[in-house]
Structure formats: C-alpha cells, structure tokens
Amino acid sequence: MTTTSASDELPGTTMSDEDYGALRASAALWAGTSVLITNRRGQVLIQRVGYRPTRLLPGGAVEKGESPAQAAAREVEEELGVTATVTRGLAIDWVSPAGATASPAVNFPGEILHVFDGGVWNEDQIAAIRPAPGEIEAVEFAEPADLPALMSPGDARRALSALRARIAGAGPVFLEDGLPIAPTVLDRVGVLRTSRARHHLLFHPVPVPGGLTVRQSWAWTFAPDGRVLVLLEPDTGAACLPGGTPEPEDHGDLEVTLFREAREEAAAALTGARYLGYLFDPTGPCARARYAAVLTNLGPASADPATGRTYTRILATPEQALEFFDWGPSAADQIRAVHRAREILGIPKAAHQPVTEVAGPASW
Incomplete structure (x- = not known):
C-alpha cells in the first residue's frame, strides 16, 4: 500500500506506509x-x-x-x-x-x-x-x-x-x-500590558452632595447596537471612558463638561445624557460623576488638546468594557445603573460580538 500525501514529496512519487509514518514521526x-x-x-x-x-x-x-x-x-x-x-x-x-x-x-x-x-x-x-x-x-x-x-x-x-x-x-x-x-486592535495597542485603573470606590446612584467637589464627569456612550465607546491610550494601552475634568468655562455644568471632553478627546458628539450617580473618592475628598448618553457621531480621530495623544477608539459591550478596569465591587452596581439608563434611552442590549475599532468618521 502506498501514500502520496507527504508535503515534501515531488508530484507523482509514492512512499510506503512505513516510510510515510517514519517521516511524520x-x-x-x-x-x-x-x-x-x-x-x-x-x-x-x-x-x-x-x-x-x-x-x-x-x-x-x-x-x-x-x-x-x-x-x-x-x-x-x-x-x-x-x-x-x-x-x-x-x-x-x-x-x-x-x-x-x-x-x-x-x-x-x-x-x-x-x-x-x-x-x-x-x-x-x-x-x-x-x-x-x-x-x-x-x-x-x-x-x-x-x-x-x-x-x-x-x-x-x-x-x-x-x-x-x-x-x-x-x-x-x-x-x-x-x-x-x-x-486584534487590543493586541496592537497592548491592552492590559500596563496596570488597569484601580478605583475601588463606592457608587452612589444619587445627586452629588452640595459642597463635594466634582473632579470628573465620564459617560457610558451608547451606539445604536448597544455597545459603548472606549478610548485606549496609544502609548500605554490604558483605557478610559469619554469625559474628563470640569473646567471654568463649563460653569459647573457636568453635562457641558462631558460633551466638551468627549468632543476634544474622541471627536465624539453625544446627546440624551442621563445622570447615573457618582463615585466617592476619599482622596480630596471628591466625587467622580457617571452618566449614560447616546453616541451620534464620531469625527476624524485627532489629538486630545489636554494630553497630546490620539486615542484609539473602540466599540465594546459594557461587559467587555469592564474588563479594562479594576473597579472592585462597585462595578456591579454601576453596570446595573448603566443598563437601566440604556433601557430608558431606548437602546437595545448589545449582543455578544467582537470588539471593533472605529478609525475614521462614523455617524448613526
């Protein structure tokens, strides 16, 4: 009996089963x-x-x-x-x-x-x-x-x-x-090669108390398919949600802060912001506000004027996005609030699907 499937044979040559077995071994x-x-x-x-x-x-x-x-x-x-x-x-x-x-x-x-x-x-x-x-x-x-x-x-x-x-x-x-x-985009950027943001802070689904300084206004920004926008730093692979630090020109309006920061760092246009709550940070002390919003448009990626970095923009399910952070037990409370807001905004729950990069302009 002969075999002709050895990859290094010349066309038309044959080998015995014993020789073929020895070659593969x-x-x-x-x-x-x-x-x-x-x-x-x-x-x-x-x-x-x-x-x-x-x-x-x-x-x-x-x-x-x-x-x-x-x-x-x-x-x-x-x-x-x-x-x-x-x-x-x-x-x-x-x-x-x-x-x-x-x-x-x-x-x-x-x-x-x-x-x-x-x-x-x-x-x-x-x-x-x-x-x-x-x-x-x-x-x-x-x-x-x-x-x-x-x-x-x-x-x-x-x-x-x-x-x-x-x-x-x-x-x-x-x-x-x-x-x-x-x-994948996660490999190329090197996600998880540097320490994840560790914020084991209590989440409070109520307004920020008077007198407590707000140091951050971030949002879970939903595309129509239920995925959210996540920003990856090109030099470290670290992740963040759109948003940032209030500035004097925002006049204390956290939604204004959110829309401005999303535009500056991600060229993202948002609408329908809904307040979720805040994280209490004992260092300061201060509050870190959280919102949900609808993502309507992404312009060409450009450098964030505050950092000089051009973020890599990806769409991920909220559960995938959580993997990029170390938020401790409060993450579960926050994700429940996120999905409640998603339902109010009329956005469907995202099906399990691959993370995708949004390199160029996009609108919904």
Whole structure:
C-alpha cells in the first residue's frame, strides 16, 4: 500500500506506509494544554511550583490518547482539586524550539499548546481549590500587567494574548511563541500590558452632595447596537471612558463638561445624557460623576488638546468594557445603573460580538 500525501514529496512519487509514518514521526511535536481562569476582578490564576522559578497557568502535557480539552480538564482537577468542564478554546500557540525555556538536554522539538477558557470563578469556586501537594506550592491571582514579571516571557505573552482574545470575543487566536499572527486592535495597542485603573470606590446612584467637589464627569456612550465607546491610550494601552475634568468655562455644568471632553478627546458628539450617580473618592475628598448618553457621531480621530495623544477608539459591550478596569465591587452596581439608563434611552442590549475599532468618521 502506498501514500502520496507527504508535503515534501515531488508530484507523482509514492512512499510506503512505513516510510510515510517514519517521516511524520521525525517531525513530531509535543502537545500541551493550559487553562486561563480569572476571578471577578479580572485577575489571572497562576501557580507557584517547586520545579520552576516562574509562575504557570494550570496545565501540562497532553497524554497519549487524550484530546487537548480532556487534558485541560484533567490538569485542573489534578493541580487544583476542582472538577471542571472545558469546552471553549482561546488560543493555539506554536512554541518554537528557540522560544522555549527547556534545557538543551530535553531536545525540545517544538510544541502545539492549546489555551482553554476556564471561566470567571466566584468566591466559592476559589475557596474549593486544593493545590496538589508536592507539585503546586501556592495559587494566587495576579493583575494581567504583572504577568511578565511573574511568568517566563513566552508564558506571559501567551496568557495575555489568550486573555485579550477572550475579551475581544472574536474566537480562538493562532499564536507563534505567544504572539498572535493576526493581531486584534487590543493586541496592537497592548491592552492590559500596563496596570488597569484601580478605583475601588463606592457608587452612589444619587445627586452629588452640595459642597463635594466634582473632579470628573465620564459617560457610558451608547451606539445604536448597544455597545459603548472606549478610548485606549496609544502609548500605554490604558483605557478610559469619554469625559474628563470640569473646567471654568463649563460653569459647573457636568453635562457641558462631558460633551466638551468627549468632543476634544474622541471627536465624539453625544446627546440624551442621563445622570447615573457618582463615585466617592476619599482622596480630596471628591466625587467622580457617571452618566449614560447616546453616541451620534464620531469625527476624524485627532489629538486630545489636554494630553497630546490620539486615542484609539473602540466599540465594546459594557461587559467587555469592564474588563479594562479594576473597579472592585462597585462595578456591579454601576453596570446595573448603566443598563437601566440604556433601557430608558431606548437602546437595545448589545449582543455578544467582537470588539471593533472605529478609525475614521462614523455617524448613526
């Protein structure tokens, strides 16, 4: 019996099954798997092991006869003591011999490493973790921006690429040594490579008390499909919502501040502003006001006169947008207020869909 599907054969040549099998075996790669798990704050679960100086995602080698998904579920159970169903892939990484950290004695041939989505774990799931004795020394949750300092370079790149793929919502991505071969806007800007804004401030769905200075007026600005405008700093990847600091020419009108700032930093035209509430910031002390509004127009992107930076503009669901910030428990209260205002504004709830960049002018 002969085979003619070897990629390096000349047209018309044949090989025996034995020769073809030997040829393919000579090019064999390792197969591995890992699982990306986050907590409700968007921090990533990593493990400290005794045999490596750097942290790891849960995972390991795919054993003979296993599928990558089966291996991922087995590794989570063995390493964390938690039974999990793994069905959603985030990334497939080609780890080259040059991109690995294996000892030369291992003769590492390269690896195809699958990254699966382990989901967002709540407090009960986290409390149920029982690290494998003798293998897993500790389990911790780390800020995405801290992963490069805690993991090997390739592992950190892979984890961040997989996390961005989960947020972007466009499906699994293909990586080479941890980097996407077709970068999304989140990859290109480098979202999550710098620390997220950490504002664990209480949200109050009432007017700002008299005498409390307002330092910020931001808005959740809705496009007709229910997504909101998010601005990404081109030099850091940090995210913000449209809005900014009140100026004397605003005469204390926070809606005027909001419309002016949205126009200056994002070339965005808004209407139908609805007040949501404020965050109390004890440093000062001061208030940070929050609004919802309808996005009607985006002009050509231009530099913000206050910072000199030209923001990258994206549309994301409100839930995707939350992933860019570390707002603590009050985030849930704020998102409920956002959706109530969305309904009053007559905007539908956004379907799950990929994050998209708005590079040029747009109107609705």
